[in-house]
Amino acid sequence: MKTGIYPGSFDPVTNGHMDIIERSCKLVDKLIVAVLINPNKDAGLFSIEERIEMLKESTKHLLNVEIDSFSGLLVDYAHYKNASIVVRGLRAIMDLEREMQMAQINKNIAAEVETVFLVTRAKYSFLSSSAVRELALFNGAFDDLVPAYVSAKLKSKLE
Ligand code: PNS
Numbered sequence: 001m002k003t004g005i006y007p008g009s010f011d012p013v014t015n016g017h018m019d020i021i022e023r024s025c026k027l028v029d030k031l032i033v034a035v036l037i038n039p040n041k042d043a044g045l046f047s048i049e050e051r052i053e054m055l056k057e058s059t060k061h062l063l064n065v066e067i068d069s070f071s072g073l074l075v076d077y078a079h080y081k082n083a084s085i086v087v088r089g090l091r092a093i094m095d096l097e098r099e100m101q102m103a104q105i106n107k108n109i110a111a112e113v114e115t116v117f118l119v120t121r122a123k124y125s126f127l128s129s130s131a132v133r134e135l136a137l138f139n140g141a142f143d144d145l146v147p148a149y150v151s152a153k154l155k156s157k158l159e
Contacts, residue, residue: 004028004085004116007074010035010051011044012150013058014132016124020089023118025065032081033059037071045133045157058147075110086113091120091127 006024010017010033025031035051046054048069055067070077078086086106088099103115120127127145135142136154143151 001029002085003030003032003081003083004087005032005034005074005078005081005083006087007034007036007070007077009038009041009044009129010055011046011129012051012132012146012154013055014124014127014129014146014150015144016089016091016120016127017129018058018147019121019124020087020118021059021065022062024087024116025062027087027116028064028085030064030066031062031087032066032068032083034074034077035067035069036074037069039071046153050153054147054150054153057149073109075106075113078110078113084113086115088115088117089120090117091125 004024004027006021008017021031021033033055035048035055037048052067052069059065059067074086088103090096090099099117106113106115132142132145132154134140136158142154146154
C-alpha cells in the first residue's frame with residue numbers, strides 16, 4: 001500500500017490546498033494530510049484542533065484521505081506512518097527555493113522518502129493561507145478562496 005503525506009500549516013486550509021489534496025489522493029492508496037505542530041512559530045489564527053476540524057470537514061468526500069498532526073521532523077513522521085511519498089504544491093517560482101531546500105534536506109536524511117511536487121492550478125497561484133487571513137481580518141472577500149466550512153469558521157472567528 002502506497003501512503004503519501006501532504007504536510008503543512010493549513011491555517012486555514014484554502015482551495016489551493018484542496019486542489020492539491022484532491023489531485024494527489026488519486027496518486028496514492030492513502031493520503032495523510034498532516035498539520036505541523038510548530039512550537040517555534042506564533043500560535044496562528046486557528047488552533048491545531050480547529051485546523052484539523054476544518055480539514056476533516058472539507059475532505060470528508062475523499063475516502064482515502066486521513067487528517068492528522070505531527071511535530072518534529074517530517075521524515076520521522078513519514079517513517080512512523082510507513083509513508084514513502086511527501087506531496088507539496090508549487091504555486092510559482094517563489095516557492096521553488098524553499099521547497100527545493102526542504103526536499104533536499106529530507107532526501108539527505110531519509111533517501112527512501114520521495115518528495116513529489118504538484119503544480120498548483122493557475123487560478124490558485126496567488127493564494128495562500130496568510131492572504132486569506134489578511135482578507136478576513138480587513139473585511140476583504142474570501143468566500144471563493146476557501147471551502148464553505150472554512151469561510152463560515154473565519155467569519156465567526158473574526159466577529
Ligand atoms: O505550510 P507550510 O508552512 O509551508 O509547511 C511547511 C512544512 C510543515 C512542510 C515544513 O515546515 C516541515 O516539514 N516541517 C517539519 C520539520 C522538518 O522536517 N524540517 C526539515 C525539513 S526543512
